[in-house]
Amino acid sequence: MVLLKSILAGLVFLVGAAILLLLGTIVYFTAVLAHEDGTAVALDPVSFAKSSPLIWMLAVLVFLLGFSWEYRRVKARQAA
Numbered sequence: 001m002v003l004l005k006s007i008l009a010g011l012v013f014l015v016g017a018a019i020l021l022l023l024g025t026i027v028y029f030t031a032v033l034a035h036e037d038g039t040a041v042a043l044d045p046v047s048f049a050k051s052s053p054l055i056w057m058l059a060v061l062v063f064l065l066g067f068s069w070e071y072r073r074v075k076a077r078q079a080a
């Protein structure tokens with residue numbers, strides 16, 4: 001049960017980080033970067049994720065962060 005809860009926490013961290021990254025990218029591209037009138041900014045997160053091994057490593061690190069955080073929290077509560 002501890003491992004299942006930790007895996008779910010890792011997945012929640014991963015989804016949350018993906019949503020924040022996507023929202024941050026959209027805000028950056030639309031607000032910060034100047035673009036001509038009449039042009040649109042398009043993002044393709046699927047091709048971005050496929051082409052960048054750095055994104056995959058970041059995803060694994062975020063998952064491991066959530067997993068280890070929940071695992072240590074549950075184990076500490078069981079020991080007390």
